[in-house]
Amino acid sequence: MRILVLGINYAPEIISTAVYTCGLAEDLAARGHDVSVIAAVPYFPAWKRMAGWAQGWRHERRGGVEVMHCPLYVPARPTGVRRVLHHASFALAALPVALWQAVRWRPDMVFVVAPSLISAPVGWLAARLAGAKVWLHIQDFEVEAAFATGLLRAQSCLGRAAMGFERWALRRFDRVSSISAPMVDRLRAKGVPGERLYELRNWANVAAVTPLEGPSPLRRELGISTPHVVLYSGNLANKQGLEILPEVARRLAHRADLTFAICGEGPMRDDLLRRSAGLAAIRFFPLQPLDKLSVLLGMADVHLLPQIAGAADLMLPSKLTNMLASGRPVVATADPATALGREIDGCGILTPPGDAGAMATAIEALLDAPDARARLGAAARQRAIWRWDGQAILAGLEGEFTRLVASAPYSAVAKP
Structure with a gap:
């Protein structure tokens, strides 16, 4: 399969979502698939560009995967509005890369990782142009987390717009996954049909992380x-x-x-x-x-x-x-x-x-x-x-990708 992955965080970042997006892409490449990734220039968790990285597009090949890093706005103090601008800047920078990949490379699967949910339409549009299946993976519910932490107010104009955008996005993907059973249940409560849901857990590297017998x-x-x-x-x-x-x-x-x-x-x-x-x-x-x-x-x-x-x-x-x-x-x-x-x-x-x-x-x-x-x-x-064994989780994901790509085309777009 040709698999296009769109996610804001990726290696050389070494924590959080980047670890799992990178691990997923490199595992699929090791299993014989052609994998291409669109990500941002590395900035997390310090919220400043990593040393040695200019503000521009940069291509690299890492772990058998073709990676295009895109520029983005990185606020020193990530308030609610600034976070929205931050994610929107990545979506805008990723858009021409994704469209070019869709037309030139024609992936079979487009896999979008949220954060950043704002980039979901970019992945959806690339999939439609390529005739590919499209998958949205929710690492966390960004909108509700922003309400819970006080970054956004639910009743503000921006808060209501964010909830409306989330509803729109969730209805337009062939598969929507998240990392735990309660989070999958939350997707179901948000109106995603059960047959389109999948639990894709983050995994432990049980081979690399092992209990120490003595002092570290x-x-x-x-x-x-x-x-x-x-x-x-x-x-x-x-x-x-x-x-x-x-x-x-x-x-x-x-x-x-x-x-x-x-x-x-x-x-x-x-x-x-x-x-x-x-x-x-x-x-x-x-x-x-x-x-x-x-x-x-x-x-x-x-x-x-x-x-x-x-x-x-x-x-x-x-x-x-x-x-x-x-x-x-x-x-x-x-x-x-x-x-x-x-x-x-x-x-x-x-x-x-x-x-x-x-x-x-x-x-x-x-x-x-x-x-x-x-x-x-x-x-x-x-x-x-x-x-949480990574090999079992990723083997299951590969199987689900194969079944989804082989299935009948998704029936256009869900009604708003």
């Missing part, structure tokens, strides 16, 4: 000497609920045996540094390269996964899969009935979103109970193998 060598490299480490690694953004972490560290300041390690970049970094002033136990580190992912995650005695209230069914943090694969328990802030809550059940402890006291109590309970830590960590590893 990264502790010494980063200058961490305390017996215990609790770790957050990933995007430092407002939808993560990270403002709770300095308060949790403050409540555990009496523990001289504990380091809070925060590894990441993003728009909340400066605010978190300000909130952490005077807290000796909390330390900030840059993102670590992918070849250190296993020793980074294995550095933790406990992983931290905060989420804001109302967001746990709008997204399933991509970092969760490899947290589980590392064989360490997770303390997350989520309701038990949410997608995140269901995945953590039996592999860690859930606490209410925003409750720093409850999170501190959960962390301390695990640090003081090595047998419970070991039991929950072993369960986390098994869950990663059973539910």
Whole structure:
């Protein structure tokens, strides 16, 4: 098959959606398919262009995949309106590339990753021109997440326009997928017919991320000497609920045996540094390269996964899969009935979103109970193998692509 992938985030970015879009494209190429990707110049999670990348179109061949990186507007402070402009600029820059690919290369499948939903019409139009099937994959519900985090107001003109655009987009794809069963259910509730839905989970790299038997060598490299480490690694953004972490560290300041390690970049970094002033136990580190992912995650005695209230069914943090694969328990802030809550059940402890006291109590309970830590960590590893194995997930996706491409043409366009 010829497969065109359209997604704003891609390698050389090393966290979040980029990891899965790149992994998907390179796996399909390794299975013998011709794969081409349209992505943005790398900017995430620092929200500035990566060093060495100019603001323009740039082609590269990476992992057996042809990749065209497109320019885009990258705001230093990504507010609601600026995020819309950011995503719209990528869609505009990607449009001529996608149309050219549709006419010249004629893909069999166009696979669109959201974020960025604003680029969905670009992928849909390219598919229609090429006579290809078109698939929309939802990594998170951007519009509702923007409401939940306060970036957009639901009743504002922009908020209403965003909801209308989402309804329009969801009705025009041959397949619409998301990363958890509750998120697929949410798509069904939004009017996507069941026969067009597919659950495409993010996956753990269970071969590369393995439980460490002894202390991680990264502790010494980063200058961490305390017996215990609790770790957050990933995007430092407002939808993560990270403002709770300095308060949790403050409540555990009496523990001289504990380091809070925060590894990441993003728009909340400066605010978190300000909130952490005077807290000796909390330390900030840059993102670590992918070849250190296993020793980074294995550095933790406990992983931290905060989420804001109302967001746990709008997204399933991509970092969760490899947290589980590392064989360490997770303390997350989520309701038990949410997608995140269901995945953590039996592999860690859930606490209410925003409750720093409850999170501190959960962390301390695990640090003081090595047998419970070991039991929950072993369960986390098994869950990663059973539910999140990348080879099984990607083999299933390839099969679904093959069936969809071989099926009858989609009946025009759903009525608005």
